Amino acid sequence: MYAQLVETGTKKLKTLDEMGPEERAFQERIDAEIKIEAKNWMPDSYRKTLIRQISQHAHSEIVGMLPEGNWVTRAPTLKRKLQLMAKIQDEAGHGLYLYSAMETLGADRDEEIDKLHTGRAKYSSIFNYPTLNWADMGAVGWLVDGAAIVNQVPLQRTSYGPYARAMIRVCKEESFHQRQGYEILLHMMRHGTEAQQEMVQDAINRLWWPALMMFGPSDEHSPNSAQSMAWKIKRHTNDELRQRFIDQTIPQLEVLGCTVPDPDLKWNEETGHYDFGEIQWDEFNRVIQGHGPCNTERLNARRNAHENGAWVRAAAVAHAEKKQKAVA
Amino acid sequence: MQKYDDLTEFVLRMGDSALIQAQRLCEWTGKAPALEEELALMNVGLDLVGQARNWLDYAAELIGDGTDADALAYRRDERNYRNVLMVEQPNGDFAVTMLKQFLYDVWQFHMLSKLRESKDDRVAAIATKSLKEVTYHLRRSSDWIKRLGDGTEESHQRMVKAIDDVWRFTYDFLQLTEQENALIDSQVIGDVRDVAAQWQTKVNAVFVASTLTVPKPAEPFYLNSREGVHSECLGALLAEMQYLQRAHPNASW
DSSP states (O other), X not given: OOOOSOXXXXXXXXOGGGSOHHHHHHHHHHHTTOOBOTTSOOOHHHHHHHHHXXXXXXHHHHHXXXXXXXXXXXXXXXXXXXXXXXXHHHHHHXXXXXXXXXXXTTOOHHHHHHHHHTTSSOOOGGGXXXXXXXXXXHHIIIIIHHHHHHHHHHHTTOSBHHHHHHHXXXXXXXXXXXXXXXHHHHHHHHHOOHHHHHHHHHHHHHHHHHHHHTTOSOGGGOTTHHHHHHXXXXXXXXXXXXXXXXXXXXXXXXXXXXXXXXXXXXXXXXXXXXXXXXXXXXXXXXXXXXXSTTHHHHXXXXXXXXXXXXXXXXXXXXXXXXXXXXXX | OOOOOHHXXXXXXXXXXXXXXXXXXXXXXXXXXXXXXXXXXXXXXXXXXXXHHHHHHHHHXXXXXXXXXXXXXXXXXXXXXXXXXXXXXXXXXXXXXXXXXXHHHHHHHHHHHHHTTOSSHHHHHHHHHHHHHHHHHHHHHHHHHHHHHTXXXXXXXXXXXXXXXXXXXXXXXXXXXXXXXXXXXTTSSOOOTTHHHHHHXXXXXXXXXXXXXXXXXXXXXXXXXXXXXXXXXHHHHHHHHTHHHHHSTTOOO
């Protein structure tokens, strides 16, 4: 998930009887699966929650370009270079239309980006991990985009219309990235040297647990889920989605001929799901609090890009003003 | 240094230039001044890697010893690279990057326009396809030169400095060699003899519209991309780009 621990600003769920007429009409609309549109009345907390979630999602797309940027200059063939460049370009595109969806709620892109740069807004924890070998470009596509898709497929039906519609396009492209990532790994496992196969296993070892953490805290520690579910911003709990991801990923792992670093992982005939070991929540909390392996580098990279680009943006504005004056 | 026949050398020059220009654009990932520019820089880079692949595929066929586009891109040393000197220059700030892009786009635009008329079908086909993309690249980079040249005092000064740094490398792509003239005479490639003049006209027009002064024509001095005598920065660029292929020579990716 590219949005974790999104604060809803509510203490407890209201019943329909406790709501005023506007809020009640709003909730009934949601319950009837009718999309909320930008001009419809909505509770302030719904608006703020969505702004938080969509901006977090958009920031994740932008920060997510950085670990891939680490390898785009070293992609091993022209084909792989083209694929990675296209993926990075798609991510910038996702960022753009997510920011646009967010702006329909009255938020301002520059302000929200400033919140990212000043540490007041989050992005997905996964992008605070380093990409250390080429197989990471495959594993990020397969596992990270894969986890994102599991989260985002239900978001195509999320209650806020502009967000839901943006997600339809995002999901199509993410599925493509995931297949491409998997193909990178499969090629290395089937046609690669021993060193390449080691790279693949190494990438999976490092990224497996952080990918599971993308779904956010377990349900018992996810205080905001109930409200987000009532608003149908969220459709499934973190644990449901995490389980779904594991269940669909393990068979793909077996085709690769690789393993995940979890001795407790095994198929449970009774539940029809995979059992898995305990996630290191200490690590998760450290990373989202800003102390992951690359938090500093990622934020510095974004801030530097913004600061170094200030004169360019100023020039563009000044030039546009001159042109406008010339016309007037 | 390896020398091939005239056509192969020419095709390598077109392909290598596109590839090295794209490699420099890749370095911008996550560093662009605005999100829209991340998209645009990568978009131009994608087009150029695609063009490079088409040229290098053809070069590999012409060489005909079993080599392929990837081997040419990833296993040739800098002395065997034929790219124009300007594209290998470091990105510098956004002014340097856009200036290099613009000067290269103008050259590409006029070269490709003429190369469409080549008797060699492959050259004509690659030129026709590439020109559609380059037309858009040129429109975009021209706009940026105007914005930066005629923007703020700071952006203007940065453009002036960028021109100071980059202009000397323009000589290298504006001159034709004896071998290239022979290709033109035999009509294997289209008549690109007017490209230098067309390039100058377009650059003058955009510089004037950008309140920038056009320097005197650059003069040759020592460096010579056709002989593989590049600036120092190409070696480091290739070391990065070719790292995986060099470290794992028998690998398939």
